[in-house]
Amino acid sequence: MDGILAKAHLGYRGRLAPSPTGLLHLGHARTFWTAGERARAAQGTLILRMEDLDPDRSRADYAAAALEDLRWLGLCWQEGPDVGGPFAPYAQSERHDFYQAAWRKLLEGGFLYPCHCSRRDLAAALSAPHESDDPNPLEDEPVYPGTCRPARHATALPNGVAEGESTMPANWRFRVNDGEVVEFDDLNLGPQRFIAGRDFGDFIVRRRDGVPSYQLACVVDDSAMQVTEVVRGADLLKSTARQILLNRALGFADPAWSHCALVADENGRRLAKRHDALSIRALRERGLSPAEILSSHLARI
Numbered sequence: 001m002d003g004i005l006a007k008a009h010l011g012y013r014g015r016l017a018p019s020p021t022g023l024l025h026l027g028h029a030r031t032f033w034t035a036g037e038r039a040r041a042a043q044g045t046l047i048l049r050m051e052d053l054d055p056d057r058s059r060a061d062y063a064a065a066a067l068e069d070l071r072w073l074g075l076c077w078q079e080g081p082d083v084g085g086p087f088a089p090y091a092q093s094e095r096h097d098f099y100q101a102a103w104r105k106l107l108e109g110g111f112l113y114p115c116h117c118s119r120r121d122l123a124a125a126l127s128a129p130h131e132s133d134d135p136n137p138l139e140d141e142p143v144y145p146g147t148c149r150p151a152r153h154a155t156a157l158p159n160g161v162a163e164g165e166s167t168m169p170a171n172w173r174f175r176v177n178d179g180e181v182v183e184f185d186d187l188n189l190g191p192q193r194f195i196a197g198r199d200f201g202d203f204i205v206r207r208r209d210g211v212p213s214y215q216l217a218c219v220v221d222d223s224a225m226q227v228t229e230v231v232r233g234a235d236l237l238k239s240t241a242r243q244i245l246l247n248r249a250l251g252f253a254d255p256a257w258s259h260c261a262l263v264a265d266e267n268g269r270r271l272a273k274r275h276d277a278l279s280i281r282a283l284r285e286r287g288l289s290p291a292e293i294l295s296s297h298l299a300r301i
Contacts, residue, residue, distance in 0.1 A: 011042070011043075011044050011045070011228075012038075012039060012042035012043070012044025012045065012228055012229065013039075013044055013045045013047065013225070013226055013227050013228045013229070014035050014036075014038055014039040014042075014044060014045070014046050014047070014227065014228070014229050014230075014231060015035070015046070015047040015048070015049055015222070015225065015227050015230070016032050016035055016036070016046065016047070016048045016049070016070065016075065016077060017048075017049050017050075017051050017218075017232070018032070018048075018050060018051065018063075018066040018070070019050075019051045019052070019053075019054075019058070019128065020050060020051075020052050020058045020059055020060070020062035020063035020065075020066055021054060021057040021058055021059070021062060022062060022279075023062065023065060023069075023279035023280065023281045023282075024065070024066055024069050024070070024279060024280045024281075025263075025278050025279045025280065026263050026278050026280070026283075026293070027233065027262065027263035028280070029073060029280055029293060029294070030260060030263055031231060031232055031233055031260045032070060032073070032075060033073060033075065033294055034231055034258075034260055035231035035232075036074075036075045036076070036077075038229065038231060038258070044228075045078045045079065046075075046076070046077040046078055046079075047077060047078070047079045047080060047085070047087075047090070047225055047227065048067075048070070048077040048079070048080030048081070048082075048090065049080070049081075049090050049091075049092065049221060049225070050063055050066070050080075050081050050090060050091040050092065050093075051092050051128075051214070051217070051218075052091055052092055052093045053092050053093065053211060053212065053213075053214065053217055054211075055093070055211065058093070063081075063091075065281060067080075067081075067082055069280040069281060069284070072280075072284065072290060073280065073290045073293070073294070074290050079225075087224060087225040087226070092217050092221065095217070095220075095221065096210070096212070098220050098221070098224055099206075099212035099216060099217055099220055100210075102216060102219075102220045102250055103172070103205065103206050103212065103216065105250060106174065106205065106246075106249055106250065107172070109249060111174055111175060111249045112172045112173065112174060112175065112205065113148065113149060113150050113172070113173055113175055113202075114148065114170030114171070114172060114173075115147075115148040115170055115171045115172065115173045115202075115204070116148055116170055116171070117144075117147055117148060117171070128214050128235075128236060128239065141200070141203070142201075143197070143198070143199075143200060143201035144173065144201035144202045144203070145201075146201070146202065148170075148173070149173075149175065149202060170208055171204055171206065171207050171208045172204065172205055172206040173202040173203060173204055173205065174202060174203055174204075174205050174215075174242075174245065174246065174249070175202050176196035176197060176200070176201060176202055176203075176245060177196055177197075178196060178197030178198075179195060179196065179197055179198075180195070180196040180197075180245075181193060181194070181195055181196075182194045182195075182196065182241040182244050182245065184240065184241075184244060184254070184257055185257075186237075186257050186258060186259050187229075187256055187257065187258040188258045188259055188260060188261075189234065189237075189259050189261075192237060192240070192241075194237075194238060194241040196241075196245070199238060199241070200238050200241060200242060203215060203242055205246075214239070215239060215242050215243055215246060216246065218239075218243055219243045219246045219247055219250065219252060220250075222252075222255055223247070223250070223252040223253070227255050228255050228256060229255050229256040229257070229258060230255050230256070230257055230258070231258045231259075231260065232258075232259060232260070233259060233260055233262055234259045234260060234261055234262050235262060236259065237259055240257050240259070280293070
């Protein structure tokens with residue numbers, strides 16, 4: 001309750017969270033423009049946070065292009081990597097101490113266990129589901145079968161964890177309570193309901209090399225930056241359910257949630273960063289104005 005009151009005292013705080021793994025496309029334009037409009041209408045603060053967690057796919061030129069394209073669309077933010085602010089740094093690659101502290105708290109609280117499963121699972125954990133090329137993003141990852149899940153009474157930590165994280169032999173999953181119902185009222189899509197163990201399973205929060213997952217980094221940063229509302233795509237509804245569980249475990253207050261309908265191409269497929277022809281940069285180069293992109297292209301969605 002104290003966290004909720006503190007956020008209410010600060011007023012509205014929204015955020016833009018581009019990932020510099022490709023050029024931003026029409027779907028990003030719609031979601032970020034919606035987030036900007038909601039912050040403006042509330043006379044609140046808009047934060048830009050660069051979600052450059054993935055060291056293999058994040059690129060500085062994509063980060064620079066994201067800032068340029070968003071400003072070209074007419075978006076303005078009051079805090080971010082280019083303008084600073086009270087909760088800096090605003091690039092996730094510079095915030096690993098925050099994630100380390102949260103990981104330690106979850107570990108000591110008995111919420112995590114080590115996992116030795118495939119590298120494909122780990123690669124998926126780094127990115128938001130909408131950053132993958134999965135043609136069915138609402139099924140963003142299979143329910144974990146519990147291959148490495150220990151018995152409930154097994155509480156001892158693996159050798160090396162107590163002495164230092166650099167010797168961790170495993171990746172780490174958050175253990176969900178099978179059958180637990182996670183519900184929230186989405187400000188755009190209405191009531192949402194997911195069941196842990198059925199709609200999603202134990203999920204990765206940290207790789208063996210210390211890189212945190214998208215899920216963990218989001219909740220840590222949204223709490224630390226005192227975000228009051230998260231606006232993002234509907235492909236992240238299940239991520240919201242997972243993040244609510246992380247917030248509970250960490251003692252963080254939930255922000256409000258508003259998920260935008262997804263943008264599809266002419267064949268009805270959800271846009272991904274591989275759709276270069278529908279990137280903001282490509283549309284700019286074709287001579288379209290911000291108003292044409294936001295009205296003509298997005299009005300038909």
